[in-house]
Amino acid sequence: MKILLVWSITIIFLLASCTPAADSTEKALSYQSIQTDEAPAIVRQQLATILHTGGSFSKEINNEIYVAFALGKRNTGGYHISITKAVKKNRQLDIFAKEVKPDSTELVTQAITYPSTIIVFPKEDIEKIKIHFNQNDYSHFYNKEVKWTLVSP
Numbered sequence: 610m611k612i613l614l615v616w617s618i619t620i621i622f623l624l625a626s627c628t629p630a631a632d633s634t635e636k637a638l639s640y641q642s643i644q645t646d647e648a649p650a651i652v653r654q655q656l657a658t659i660l661h662t663g664g665s666f667s668k669e670i671n672n673e674i675y676v677a678f679a680l681g682k683r684n685t686g687g688y689h690i691s692i693t694k695a696v697k698k699n700r701q702l703d704i705f706a707k708e709v710k711p712d713s714t715e716l717v718t719q720a721i722t723y724p725s726t727i728i729v730f731p732k733e734d735i736e737k738i739k740i741h742f743n744q745n746d747y748s749h750f751y752n753k754e755v756k757w758t759l760v761s762p
Contacts, residue, residue, distance in 0.1 A: 635698045640728045642692075648675060648727050660723045665706075665740050672732045678706055678742060679725040686718030687711025690726045700736040704728075707743040 645653055652668055652675045659666065663681030667674055678690045687710070694705040708724075711717045 635696045638695045638697050638702065638730055638733075640692070640695055640730045643727050643729055645725070645727060648677075652677060652727065656725060656727065660725060665742050667738050667740070669732060674702070674730045674732055674735065674738065675727060676704055676730070676738070676740070677725065677727045679723065680708055681723065683722050683724060685711065686720065686722050687715055688722065688724045690724060692726070692728060695728075695730070697733070697735065700734055702730065702735045702738045703741065704738065705741045 645656065648656070649668075649670050651670070655666055655668065656677045656679065659677070659679045661682060663679050665676065665678045667676040669675075680688055680690060689709050690706055691709045692704065692706050694703075696703050
């Protein structure tokens, strides 16, 4: 009876140790920045809805993930969005972006602007996207978990 118990525990231990571990390593992902007119129509349409207020969103189209950022209204040119890091860990894509203000000595357009950017990632096995977007003018840092949807072209 003791031998059966020892064998049972040994088998359970072996089976438990043979299960694949979750991929907990962080992997930097490459992405491509695209112009607004290069984006699919649905991405351009949704970008138009956040262009004046600022924000971000993502869409999956044809096995690619499009992520768009908008700063909202700025009183001059020279503002832009910098993607500081894009990493995948455990099927989650984390994108870190920040607003970059023009230097005080920089000559900029003296007109109202609406800075935005669109980046594209291969879908791979990503199940969740988390956007970390730091906008200096709003003096806050927020994390946004984005629910994205599959869109047919």
